[in-house]
Amino acid sequence: MQTQEQTPSKSNYDAVIVGGGSAGVAAAIACAREGLDTLLIVRGSELGGNISQCLVHSISGLYLISGDVVPHPANGGFALEFTERLLKTEAAMGPVRMNRVDVLVQEPQLFSLQCTRLCGKEKNLTVVFNSTLRSVTSDGAVIESLEIDTQPEPIRAAVFVDASSDAKLSFLAGADYEEADPAELHRAAYIFSIGNVNLDDVDDDSRFILSQKIVAGIRDGSLDPQLAAAVIRPTGLADESSWTIDLESEGDHYSPLNPECLTRLQILSCQLAAQLEAYLRASVEGFEKCLITASHGQSTARESRRVSGRYCLTENDILDGVEFEDAVCRSAWPIELRESVRGPKSKSPKKSKPCDIPLRALISKDFDNLLMAGRCISASQQAQGALRVIGTSLAVGQAAGLAAVAIKRSSLGTIPLGEEAVVAAPIHEKILSNIDR
Numbered sequence: 239m240q241t242q243e244q245t246p247s248k249s250n251y252d253a254v255i256v257g258g259g260s261a262g263v264a265a266a267i268a269c270a271r272e273g274l275d276t277l278l279i280v281r282g283s284e285l286g287g288n289i290s291q292c293l294v295h296s297i298s299g300l301y302l303i304s305g306d307v308v309p310h311p312a313n314g315g316f317a318l319e320f321t322e323r324l325l326k327t328e329a330a331m332g333p334v335r336m337n338r339v340d341v342l343v344q345e346p347q348l349f350s351l352q353c354t355r356l357c358g359k360e361k362n363l364t365v366v367f368n369s370t371l372r373s374v375t376s377d378g379a380v381i382e383s384l385e386i387d388t389q390p391e392p393i394r395a396a397v398f399v400d401a402s403s404d405a406k407l408s409f410l411a412g413a414d415y416e417e418a419d420p421a422e423l424h425r426a427a428y429i430f431s432i433g434n435v436n437l438d439d440v441d442d443d444s445r446f447i448l449s450q451k452i453v454a455g456i457r458d459g460s461l462d463p464q465l466a467a468a469v470i471r472p473t474g475l476a477d478e479s480s481w482t483i484d485l486e487s488e489g490d491h492y493s494p495l496n497p498e499c500l501t502r503l504q505i506l507s508c509q510l511a512a513q514l515e516a517y518l519r520a521s522v523e524g525f526e527k528c529l530i531t532a533s534h535g536q537s538t539a540r541e542s543r544r545v546s547g548r549y550c551l552t553e554n555d556i557l558d559g560v561e562f563e564d565a566v567c568r569s570a571w572p573i574e575l576r577e578s579v580r581g582p583k584s585k586s587p588k589k590s591k592p593c594d595i596p597l598r599a600l601i602s603k604d605f606d607n608l609l610m611a612g613r614c615i616s617a618s619q620q621a622q623g624a625l626r627v628i629g630t631s632l633a634v635g636q637a638a639g640l641a642a643v644a645i646k647r648s649s650l651g652t653i654p655l656g657e658e659a660v661v662a663a664p665i666h667e668k669i670l671s672n673i674d675r
């Protein structure tokens with residue numbers, strides 16, 4: 239990897255990936271390993287996206303939903319390789335069973351470190367940090383180039399992958415997208431860690447007791463009602479716990495893409511966290527000396543734009559565990575809906591069957607050389623409630639990277655309509671090959 243704080247040294251690549259989260263990292267590594275001269279554009283100074291920026295502590299979607307004692311990976315390929323790496327380096331622990339699903343509990347900074355180390359091994363990959371996508375040019379059917387704020391020259395490529403979670407690349411190109419009405423969007427949330435806690439275990443019992451204490455605090459006026467759905471999770475460290483506060487909607491004024499709205503939510507988040515810290519210290523056994531130990535002070539949106547692809551995954555696809563001829567990987571997480579702060583509404587797939595993710599959901603319907611990876615793939619809002627999790631984003635990212643390779647190698651510079659199934663088969667095999675099906 240060539241890492242550049244500021245300017246990439248050249249302006250022509252085979253593939254450009256925007257967004258250094260789980261999907262972008264997986265896509266970039268997949269492209270580079272197949273020999274594509276690849277550029278990964280990262281807005282901040284760390285890889286890991288939402289995980290390192292917002293302290294998401296658990297990885298969902300890695301395992302099939304089942305009651306089996308030993309969880310089975312939902313996808314092989316990069317998702318499995320990265321999981322094994324996290325476990326081996328003690329960046330994560332688990333799998334941990336939560337009702338009928340299994341998650342890995344990970345340390346966000348170590349997740350980011352492992353992303354950097356893996357990218358560092360790829361000689362065909364250039365990573366440019368602290369760079370924000372500014373503009374995109376196209377001829378109406380093909381994206382030609384993009385500009386970032388740290389380089390004066392436009393950057394050209396044969397194929398582009400939008401892994402920016404907000405679909406910024408697709409938006410700037412003028413691609414069609416969907417976005418839910420403000421009042422129906424999944425609530426933004428704020429994650430922080432509270433340390434110096436004397437708690438034996440963050441298990442279901444301790445979670446229940448804490449939520450009862452919080453309800454009592456709301457009733458006697460010590461706590462803001464928005465803290466009703468504050469959730470505690472283990473962090474992997476003995477004396478630390480991670481907290482998530484879902485933030486009350488601003489009704490029609492909520493916009494995950496509006497900086498003023500995000501600023502208001504960020505200030506509110508910090509105030510709520512401080513209130514909770516003071517209350518826990520004063521009222522809850524084991525928390526007498528607790529302190530907020532980690533916070534990026536940033537509230538985070540769970541959803542924004544979803545790009546329109548050549549197929550839009552639906553709620554029924556997820557719940558029925560639909561199989562597709564052009565499947566590239568699988569989704570194995572329940573639909574989680576969070577339009578209110580009263581906690582998630584969950585809908586599990588029938589018979590716990592995973593749903594295939596078709597290649598068509600990763601290709602923009604408007605641009606032949608534009609692929610989507612991670613949160614912004616083509617899906618209804620309900621379906622995205624299942625697809626957006628990190629485990630699935632890793633697999634989708636790899637699939638988008640391998641599809642980029644297919645586009646680059648195709649003499650047409652695209653995947654011709656109707657050919658998706660033929661192109662998808664090797665991608666699917668590559669991602670699923672090393673798991674026991």
Ligand SMILES: Cc1cc2nc3c(=O)[nH]c(=O)nc-3n(C[C@H](O)[C@H](O)[C@H](O)COP(=O)(O)OP(=O)(O)OC[C@H]3O[C@@H](n4cnc5c(N)ncnc54)[C@H](O)[C@@H]3O)c2cc1C
Nearest residue numbers: 257259260261281287288298371402403427612613627628
């Ligand atoms: C509060 C909260 C809790 C969550 N909890 C869990 C959980 O417990 N388990 C789980 O598996 N998932 C969880 N998720 C979901 C998960 O974190 C994300 O959906 C997942 O990280 C999506 O990965 P991604 O790569 O698509 O996007 P991201 O990780 O968001 O990465 C996208 C990257 O693109 C960058 N970017 C955006 N615009 C630009 C631009 N213009 N130029 C350059 N870069 C840009 C962003 O800075 C970011 O780094 C949670 C999400 C939230 C918000």
